[in-house]
Amino acid sequence: MTNLRLILGDQLSSSLSSLKDVTKDDVILMCELMEEATYVRHHPKKIAFIFSAMRHFAEELKAKGYWVRYITLDDPHNTGSLEKETRRVIRESRVKQVIVTEPSEYRLHKTFEFWRIDLGTPINILPDTRFLCTQEEFKRWAGHRRHLRMEYFYRDMRKKYGFLIEQDGEPTGGRWNFDKENRKSPPRGLSSPKRISHLKDHITRDVLSLVKKRFSHHFGNLEPFHYAVTRQQALIELAHFIRELLPYFGDYQDVMVVGEAYLYHSMISSYLNAGLLLPLEVCQIAEQAYRAGKAPLNAVEGFIRQILGWREYVRGIYWMHMPQYGEMNHFNAKEPFPDFYWTANTKMFCIAEAVKHTRDHAYSHHIQRLMVTGNFALLTGLDVKQVQEWYLAVYSDAYEWVEMPNTLGMALFGDGGIMGSKPYAASGKYIDKMSNFCEQCSYDPDKTTTINACPFNSLYWDFMARNQDKLKQNHRLSYVYSSWNRFSPQKQKAIREHATEIIKDMRDGKL
Ligand code: FAD
Ligand code: DLZ
Ligand code: SF4
Numbered sequence: 001m002t003n004l005r006l007i008l009g010d011q012l013s014s015s016l017s018s019l020k021d022v023t024k025d026d027v028i029l030m031c032e033l034m035e036e037a038t039y040v041r042h043h044p045k046k047i048a049f050i051f052s053a054m055r056h057f058a059e060e061l062k063a064k065g066y067w068v069r070y071i072t073l074d075d076p077h078n079t080g081s082l083e084k085e086t087r088r089v090i091r092e093s094r095v096k097q098v099i100v101t102e103p104s105e106y107r108l109h110k111t112f113e114f115w116r117i118d119l120g121t122p123i124n125i126l127p128d129t130r131f132l133c134t135q136e137e138f139k140r141w142a143g144h145r146r147h148l149r150m151e152y153f154y155r156d157m158r159k160k161y162g163f164l165i166e167q168d169g170e171p172t173g174g175r176w177n178f179d180k181e182n183r184k185s186p187p188r189g190l191s192s193p194k195r196i197s198h199l200k201d202h203i204t205r206d207v208l209s210l211v212k213k214r215f216s217h218h219f220g221n222l223e224p225f226h227y228a229v230t231r232q233q234a235l236i237e238l239a240h241f242i243r244e245l246l247p248y249f250g251d252y253q254d255v256m257v258v259g260e261a262y263l264y265h266s267m268i269s270s271y272l273n274a275g276l277l278l279p280l281e282v283c284q285i286a287e288q289a290y291r292a293g294k295a296p297l298n299a300v301e302g303f304i305r306q307i308l309g310w311r312e313y314v315r316g317i318y319w320m321h322m323p324q325y326g327e328m329n330h331f332n333a334k335e336p337f338p339d340f341y342w343t344a345n346t347k348m349f350c351i352a353e354a355v356k357h358t359r360d361h362a363y364s365h366h367i368q369r370l371m372v373t374g375n376f377a378l379l380t381g382l383d384v385k386q387v388q389e390w391y392l393a394v395y396s397d398a399y400e401w402v403e404m405p406n407t408l409g410m411a412l413f414g415d416g417g418i419m420g421s422k423p424y425a426a427s428g429k430y431i432d433k434m435s436n437f438c439e440q441c442s443y444d445p446d447k448t449t450t451i452n453a454c455p456f457n458s459l460y461w462d463f464m465a466r467n468q469d470k471l472k473q474n475h476r477l478s479y480v481y482s483s484w485n486r487f488s489p490q491k492q493k494a495i496r497e498h499a500t501e502i503i504k505d506m507r508d509g510k511l
Contacts, residue, residue, distance in 0.1 A: 001096035002027055004089060004121075008108070009036060009050045010399060011101055012057040012231075013275035017126035018101040024065055027093050030058050032073035034080030039107070040389055043220035044211050045227065045362035046270075046396040052207040052229040053274055059203070060230075069093070073210060083111065090121050098123040104273075105400040106322040131315060132279055132308060133157065138316030148317065148418065151177065154309030163283055163304055164290070164297075172290075177305070178298035182250040185433055190255065192263045193244045197226040198233045219342050219394060220359050227270065227396070234268070234276040241266045242289050250299035254367050256350070256435035261357040265365045266303070269397035272311070279307050314405040317419055328408060329384045330416035331467055333377075337386035338506050341373065346511055348455060349441035350431050351376060362396035367434065369395075374411030375426055379459035380503060381466075384414045422476040425463055428454030449498040455511065462499030465492065 003026040005018050022028065032054065037047050051073070058070040069089055071078050079085060086098065102125050103109050115123050127134065133141075141156060142148050155176050158165060164172040200208070204225070212222055228234040248264045255263060271277040283304050290300040318325065340346035344355035354372045357364040364373075369391070377387045391407045392398045409419030428445035432438040438445045438454070447453035448461075464471065464480055471477050484492070505511045 001094050004029055004086070004093065004095040004098045006030075006086060006098055006100045007057075008100075008103060009054050010104055010274045011128075012053055013130055013278065014060070014231075015130070015278070016101050016275065017129050018099045020126075022066060024067065026067065027089065027095070028058075028061055028066055028068045029071075029086065029089050030054055030068065031071040031078070031082065031085045033078075033082055033085070034073065035082060037073070037215065040393040041218045042215075042398075043358075043362040043394050043396060044215045044218050044222040045220060045225060046398070047215055047218075048204075048207050048211040048222060048225060049227045049229065049270060049362075049396050050274060051211065052204045052227075053276060055203045055207065056230045073214065082108075083115070086115075087119070090119075095121055097121060099126065100124070101126050101128050104128065106318075106326075107400065130275060130278055131312060132161065133312040133316060135316070135319045138312075139320055142316070142320060147421065148313075149421065150309055150313045150419075153313050153316070154305055157308045157312060158304075161280075161283070161308065163287055163308060164301055173297045173301070176301075178250065178301045181298040182253050182302050184251045184255065186252070186255040186257050186436060188436075190252065190257050190263070191260055192248075192252075195226065195262060195267065196228075196237050196240050197224075198228055198236075200225065204229055220362055228276065231276045234271040237271070238266070238268055238277060238282065238285065241268065242285055242295070246286065246289055246295045246299055246303060248299065250296065250302040253302060254434050256353075256365075256367055256372070256431070256437060258353060258436055258440060261361050261363055261365070263365065267363065270363075272307070273397050273399055273402065279311060283308050311402070314409075314419075315401055317405045317409065318401045321415070321418065325408070325415065325418075326404065328415045330414050331381060331412075331470065333381040333412065333414065334383050335381045335503070336507070337382055337390065338511070339509060340511070341390055347442050348376075348511060349443075350435065350437040353437055358394050362394065364395075369406070370411050370424055371426055371430060371434070374407065375424065375456070376459075378412050378423060378425055379456065379463045380506060381463075384408055384412055387412060416470075417474075422474055423463075423471070425460055426456070427460040428456035431456065449494045453498065455502045458495045458498040459502060461492075461495045465496060 005022060005026055005028045007028060007030050032051055058068045061068050071085055098121055100112065100123065103112065112123060112125055141153060166172055208222065208225060228237050245264045252264045257263060268277055272279060286300050286303050289295040290297060340351060341355060344352045344359065346352050350372045354364050354368040357368065388404060388407045392400060392403045405419055408414040411424060413420060413423035432445035443454040444452050445454045448457040461484060464484055472481055502511065
């Protein structure tokens with residue numbers, strides 16, 4: 001009788017809890033599944049990244065002498081279902097118990113809870129120790145608080161791990177947060193150093209032809225394919241980021257530039273989320289760069305905050321509020337999702353640019369996700385489920401635990417303020433300040449109601465006016481409503497009529 005250790009596609013870490021006491025008599029099961037590859041229509045680059053990383057991880061385990069049962073997508077016996085494949089291997093291998101690390105998504109958590117009852121073989125579900133805050137710890141932190149603000153969670157995490165903390169217990173540099181230094185507009189001609197491209201071995205080449213054959217109808221370009229698919233390669237990318245890009249990460253964190261998908265961002269989210277890199281080591285390496293005088297504090301603090309703060313915080317929010325979280329829709333947003341999120345066929349240059357980055361790289365950086373595609377979805381009241389489905393499908397780093405709080409909570413304020421203290425709503429002026437997109441747009445970011453006015457401007461005010469009942473008590477928005485109330489009734493009417501026209505144009509495919 002043997003243990004069956006089931007490893008999922010985002011559990012590719014040798015320190016995984018379900019591999020901790022693995023022996024050479026155990027069976028390690030990994031399967032490429034149609035079920036997982038199509039529960040949303042994932043970007044082909046994301047599928048290729050995961051399959052290739054899974055195959056490489058399986059090879060590494062085999063090279064250490066472990067018995068790995070790896071089921072490829074084109075195995076003629078592959079049923080495409082996690083449950084059926086697990087049952088098949090249980091039957092074939094005289095399994096006494098299934099050992100698995102808790103899944104990152106609620107959907108599979110439910111599946112495993114059913115397995116406890118009806119699999120017929122005991123299942124041992126272990127905590128995912130790769131995260132820096134356990135679900136219980138987060139709930140304890142949240143317990144007595146009225147507002148769950150990331151900033152306070154982050155400070156506690158800094159203290160817990162001692163990142164950027166001096167011997168007297170004070171934060172390095174005397175402040176917890178250096179974001180004031182991090183909001184620079186893009187200087188003219190800003191571009192970023194060339195990114196690393198990894199050689200494709202036979203495993204990746206096989207996966208690319210498989211994905212081309214089976215998933216080319218999904219949104220997104222499979223090639224060129226530059227992703228790291230092993231921990232070794234991901235570490236090389238991380239080292240490159242720390243050396244060449246981290247020093248400027250803070251300065252240009254919120255900047256958007258035509259044709260520059262990555263700028264000074266790290267591009268490591270897919271590797272962290274699949275387990276090729278671990279959050280603790282990434283924060284340690286970043287702090288070392290600061291201590292060695294290789295990167296400034298504003299950059300390193302900002303970068304560590306994303307991983308130690310935001311990443312752990314969104315996971316905490318997800319597990320604390322699921323499954324109810326997925327059903328929230330604070331503004332009752334139901335507007336059908338427009339086609340240009342798939343085609344980039346819109347006169348709004350900023351949206352077209354963000355969609356093109358997404359299509360070509362399965363990536364766009366945070367500000368594009370939040371302040372361009374997310375902001376537009378918020379202002380126009382796009383259907384929250386359709387918006388979330390898009391974000392879950394199109395990014396190579398997307399898993400529901402991290403996508404949902406970011407999309408529903410942060411971008412759409414669909415949770416009514418569990419995550420954010422106010423909606424991240426912005427007019428075209430913000431996009432104009434932080435990017436060079438507007439220079440190439442047929443709309444004018446300085447106009448609100450003229451025929452060529454930037455759609456974001458009237459939509460912004462219309463959103464505020466439309467949702468006044470839900471937002472006017474929010475003291476962080478009092479300046480917005482006092483400005484709105486100073487507009488003459490004629491001006492208010494003209495703005496709202498213009499916004500109605502914009503939404504009509506969107507429905508008619510004319511925006
Ligand atoms: P960097 O800017 O270099 O940041 C470093 C790391 O910090 C990232 O790799 C990531 O692990 C972490 N991080 C930064 N911000 C966040 C955040 N808000 N939440 C969680 N982790 C964060 N991130 C995902 O990993 N998966 C998603 O599906 C996802 N969906 C998003 C949807 C929306 C609407 C928004 C606004 C943000 C979303 N994010 C998501 C967060 C963020 O945009 C990405 O983590 C980031 O763009 C990844 O690129 P990077 O590795 O270059 O990040
Ligand atoms: C995202 C993904 C894809 C595309 N394919 C697979 C797969 O074939 N097999 C697998 O084990 N995992 C895959 N994954 C990652 C899973 O969706 C991820 O592990 C779960 O969402 C975690 O709850
Ligand atoms: Fe986007 Fe408006 Fe600027 Fe055009 S003018 S790029 S629509 S913000």
